Amino acid sequence: MGGQVQQPSNAPHYDHSMSSYPGLQAGDVSDAAMARWLQSAGLQHLASPTASPSLDPRHFPTLLMQDYARHGLQNFEDRQKLFRLMKSMGGGMEPGVETFSPLNYGSGRRNGVDGLLSSELHGDIAGGILDLHSIDDVELLSEDIGHEPFEVSPFATVTERGFKNESEDLWLTNKVPNNKQRSQTENSSLRSSSFEKEVPAKDSMMNLARIKVVVRKRPLNKKEIARKEEDIVSIDASGNSLTVHEPKLKVDLTAYVEKHDFVFDAVLDEQVSNDEVYHVTVQPIIPTIFQRTKATCFAYGQTGSGKTYTMQPLPLRACNDMLNLMQHPTYRNQGLQLWLSFFEIYGGKLYDLLTDRRKLCMREDGRQQVCIVGLKEFPVSDVEVVKDYIEKGNASRSTGSTGANEESSRSHAILQLVIKKHSNKKEDKGGKLVGKFSFIDLAGSERGADTTDNDRQTRIEGAEINKSLLALKECIRALDHEQGHIPFRGSKLTEVLRDSFVGDSRTVMISCISPNTGSCEHTLNTLRYADRWWLPTSNCLSAKCQTSSLAYL
Numbered sequence: 001m002g003g004q005v006q007q008p009s010n011a012p013h014y015d016h017s018m019s020s021y022p023g024l025q026a027g028d029v030s031d032a033a034m035a036r037w038l039q040s041a042g043l044q045h046l047a048s049p050t051a052s053p054s055l056d057p058r059h060f061p062t063l064l065m066q067d068y069a070r071h072g073l074q075n076f077e078d079r080q081k082l083f084r085l086m087k088s089m090g091g092g093m094e095p096g097v098e099t100f101s102p103l104n105y106g107s108g109r110r111n112g113v114d115g116l117l118s119s120e121l122h123g124d125i126a127g128g129i130l131d132l133h134s135i136d137d138v139e140l141l142s143e144d145i146g147h148e149p150f151e152v153s154p155f156a157t158v159t160e161r162g163f164k165n166e167s168e169d170l171w172l173t174n175k176v177p178n179n180k181q182r183s184q185t186e187n188s189s190l191r192s193s194s195f196e197k198e199v200p201a202k203d204s205m206m207n208l209a210r211i212k213v214v215v216r217k218r219p220l221n222k223k224e225i226a227r228k229e230e231d232i233v234s235i236d237a238s239g240n241s242l243t244v245h246e247p248k249l250k251v252d253l254t255a256y257v258e259k260h261d262f263v264f265d266a267v268l269d270e271q272v273s274n275d276e277v278y279h280v281t282v283q284p285i286i287p288t289i290f291q292r293t294k295a296t297c298f299a300y301g302q303t304g305s306g307k308t309y310t311m312q313p314l315p316l317r318a319c320n321d322m323l324n325l326m327q328h329p330t331y332r333n334q335g336l337q338l339w340l341s342f343f344e345i346y347g348g349k350l351y352d353l354l355t356d357r358r359k360l361c362m363r364e365d366g367r368q369q370v371c372i373v374g375l376k377e378f379p380v381s382d383v384e385v386v387k388d389y390i391e392k393g394n395a396s397r398s399t400g401s402t403g404a405n406e407e408s409s410r411s412h413a414i415l416q417l418v419i420k421k422h423s424n425k426k427e428d429k430g431g432k433l434v435g436k437f438s439f440i441d442l443a444g445s446e447r448g449a450d451t452t453d454n455d456r457q458t459r460i461e462g463a464e465i466n467k468s469l470l471a472l473k474e475c476i477r478a479l480d481h482e483q484g485h486i487p488f489r490g491s492k493l494t495e496v497l498r499d500s501f502v503g504d505s506r507t508v509m510i511s512c513i514s515p516n517t518g519s520c521e522h523t524l525n526t527l528r529y530a531d532r533w534w535l536p537t538s539n540c541l542s543a544k545c546q547t548s549s550l551a552y553l
């Protein structure tokens with residue numbers, strides 16, 4: 001995979017200043033030159049009028065970004081070639097294969113494809129693709145809140161300057177903060193909450209991408225450094241692309257490095273703090289929870305790649321922001337209450353992590369709403385209490401030792417924060433659901449393949465985990481393709497998550513990766529898993545949709 005694509009000497013030169021899109025305009029390049037250029041990347045069939053009658057090669061660079069899915073570029077290898085070709089158009093692209101020399105790639109920053117991908121294109125990646133069903137099990141807040149709650153807010157102007165600039169912009173533009181922004185967001189997190197005095201405008205809330213994929217790279221750990229392992233993951237200065245430098249051997253045993261490029265909504269390097277992860281991923285979604293949204297944040301990745309490290313602080317911060325937002329005049333007298341529950345899926349069964357691992361039962365009601373019978377919800381009005389719940393729940397998780405992590409999670413842990421609206425009426429026993437945020441620390445992605453796991457129980461666990469991760473991917477893909485049938489029943493995990501994917505939902509996936517040479521294969525698998533969520537569909541052709549569709553190997 002990822003073979004070398006050399007830009008031929010007769011390749012057309014693209015003047016990036018020519019248009020808003022940094023490509024050429026129709027007619028600038030002859031068909032023959034374009035054909036040769038495509039041929040050089042193994043994409044000659046795209047230049048052939050018979051292969052794709054409606055594709056005019058002269059428009060090709062523009063189409064790459066805007067319409068390629070319509071023109072048969074769904075083939076995985078073609079997309080890979082296309083991506084490399086585009087990257088070579090961006091200039092400064094090194095050949096895909098380089099002679100291997102031991103060096104630390106992780107510390108270097110490289111020019112990537114950012115010049116090709118406008119900030120606009122980085123935005124609302126998959127708008128609408130999950131909005132298949134509307135659900136009616138949620139309680140709308142009163143008219144003035146449910147419809148235009150923020151227009152009359154005296155804080156609206158402040159919001160434009162405050163919230164939007166600090167957090168939402170990071171979300172919308174998919175930029176990882178630079179050092180200056182980092183210190184600003186760090187400071188903002190030290191203020192107890194961005195939402196204390198500010199509520200974002202409804203429009204800006206609803207403009208948030210429905211799905212966001214963020215990659216987080218952890219630093220090399222002591223063992224890896226002691227083994228003199230290399231850091232083989234370099235992150236581009238643009239903050240949304242990375243390169244994996246895979247060490248390989250030729251048949252004649254010559255060492256070389258194969259480069260694999262990926263583009264995501266955001267890529268966070270090893271220096272990024274948990275606070276920054278929160279600002280980039282979860283924080284912008286918090287206000288939407290008050291607008292009947294169901295949000296989900298996953299951490300996916302190999303054992304020991306930092307999923308738990310990444311996920312643990314997020315609900316705590318989210319609680320803090322939610323509680324602060326509840327105190328805002330807009331919501332203060334609405335009878336809202338925050339509830340917390342924490343359970344795990346282990347071996348296809350559900351256990352309550354806050355009530356001594358009591359076994360739970362999942363049921364569907366007549367409206368196909370998921371209900372976890374026996375799951376205890378705790379009211380939350382103080383962040384300190386949440387800390388205790390998280391610690392208690394994590395201590396109850398099924399863990400074991402693997403080759404990669406001594407305290408490895410063997411289950412999917414799901415912490416849910418639910419906002420309910422309570423009335424004084426007698427018949428209002430449990431309150432009506434307003435919105436929900438699920439935080440999911442998935443079990444290690446490679447559990448079935450860890451060769452040091454040689455006891456039967458661990459292998460069975462691994463098989464179950466792999467099954468559920470596959471099911472999760474299938475569901476997202478089905479939703480993405482707007483297929484009528486969503487295979488939620490493929491695993492307990494997807495059944496439980498069913499209501500979080502339909503209706504007005506927001507999903508953030510944080511792919512955690514280990515940077516060491518020994519994890520290269522798992523790292524590539526993690527990045528491919530995250531990427532393949534984004535297969536382009538005919539209904540997902542907005543310009544903003546294309547960026548992530550190009551994030552593949």
Ligand SMILES: Nc1ncnc2c1ncn2[C@@H]1O[C@H](COP(=O)(O)OP(=O)(O)OP(=O)(O)O)[C@@H](O)[C@H]1O
Nearest residue numbers: 218302303304305306307308309405408409443444
């Ligand atoms: N970004 C990071 N910065 C510093 N240390 C980290 C980072 N990410 C992970 N670690 C450390 O790496 C180790 C493994 O992390 P963690 O337990 O979160 O992995 P995991 O992906 O949850 O593993 P598993 O799937 O086996 O549970 C921990 O000791 C953790 O503190």
